[in-house]
Amino acid sequence: MEWLKLIVDLTHNTIVFSTALVFAAIGGMFSERSGVVNIALEGLMIIGAFTGAVVTFFVDQALGGSFISPWIGFLSAILAGIIFSLPHAVASIRYEADQVVSGIALNFLAIGAAIYFTKVLFNGSAQTKTLMTSFDKWSIPFLSDNAIVGSLFKAYPTSIIMFFVVVISYVVLFKTPFGLRLRAVGEHPRAADTMGINVFRTRYIAVMISGGLAAMGGATLVLTTTNNFTHSTISGHGFIALAALIFGKWHPIKTMFAALFFGMATALKSVLQQFGITDFVPVEFIFILPYLLTILVLAGLIGRAEAPTALGKPYKLGSR
């Protein structure tokens, strides 16, 4: 029974630590499926985390600790992410810029701008104050009280939203005309254009969706885990999400499992240490475990990662 409880708790924690990664990775999927590389996921998560923290904090002050404020923060973060993704969209779609360069520029801009405005808003301090309210876990009565499997029936609202996002993304991508167009634009924009699909508009929409979703990921971290925003709130999560996207072969369900895998590495780190593995192995080896697993998995286990054919190539009207 103890082993069952251990596995249940590990599952629960894995979902908690993967939620933000799944949002960002699915966001990246939309952009990349349409042919636009989105290395700016990190920056978009930062903007989402910053907006989520700041809006929640000030709404909380105005309303005096209401349960509604994290939701307002969460929605504002999505909006901010959509807006912040526009420079990347314009540079890489309208101006045919190198998409990696423009994404990196956006990452730098995001951390600089977020820290600058945090300092302006919080008397020169580079981190926001601790939030009074954040998301609480939702639980199913009675089932969640079970001592062994109870934590399977407890989840943050963001984790529940995450599963819906994955399912909806799957349906949109593979079962709707919009999804078909999106994939066509990412595989062969010229052919899609010939068939009367507006390549530019489709790509703009895809990048904006990715901005919104990545920002949801950032806001999730702030509202369920850190309860404040600092320069280190998002430290590489966007890049791990990008790895999950490749690992998941640009497929929503597989990408979700890839992100869950990375989340599990975090949860496993604690379990391994607390159950005495450090008596045999130096703690540093446990710290490198997630990264080691990443390399092993990417190197051997998944086979070739087939990217969308037109990924990273700007589309020029009239080109072949």
Add this chain to the structure above:
Amino acid sequence: MKKSFMFKGLILTLVFSLALVGCAQDSEPGEESLENEIKVGMVTDVGGVHDNSFNQSAWEGLQRLEEAGAKVDYIESQGESDFEPNLNEFVNDGWDLTWGIGFLMGDAIAAIAEQNPDSNFGIIDAVVDAPNVVSTVFKEHEGSFLVGVVAAMTTETNKIGFVGGMDIPVIKKFETGFVEGVKAVDPAIEVVIEYTGSFVDAGLGKASAATMYDNGVDVIFHAAGGVGDGVFGEASERSGVWVIGVDKDQSITFGHEVTLTSMMKYVDEAVYQVSKDFGEGNFEGGVRELGLAENGVGLPAENPNLSDEIMDAVNDYKEKIINGEIVVPSGI
């Protein structure tokens, strides 16, 4: 062609806006001249001045100094590569005393102090052997011993957790003292120990706290800076569990519902005392070690969650440590 120019322009704008952000925390010395005014600056490590921990505590010490008529300012470091440039900023602007807050800044202080033998420095939590540096260290193991006693007398599951930041000597002192304190009350109590490898990633603190609480731990002592925020976050979602805070009275930030007590490290007092001595012309390089006897560590003044029985035991042990009856090992 035109398009590519526009794009380059866009990139350049982005890069320059970054450079501007870098200058946001400007520390130009002012022109006002109070009589005998000293100027004391501090550079935080990566935690920042609102880390609910020792950086914040140090800044509060300097703010007290400001009330006494000194001029004070701080610069926050975003990463370890910022330490030396940030220290240099104060030195080059002619500040009288510059503090480096935290063990991680030891090497940076040593380097800058050697390059600027005419400037004076203070460092918290590290020992730098230079005539112009005051190294302020604490006997964390003594204070941790006391919260270990508190934890051992509070736990109902006989399982206690310790979450450390990086595995470095100063954190080892917390761990060793804490475990000693627990064992002094009841050697049968199990202490689960985890190092997160970070002082900033609250997610790691949440992960380790979740795993500990899931497995029957009901009191966690954290010595992990910002990572501890995650420990508090996880505890506040559960019932019947406690966190023992570190460095400051963390119940002020996280409330008495989850904060059992805190292992106070009076960094503010140390920073204030040393800076004040400096202002009065009594600056002397060397090591200052503050323990229970010197009021450098201890429990907060108010402990609403602790029964009289626990407080009596704590005061009893405190006396024994001060008069040398118990010698708490530091583990390093």
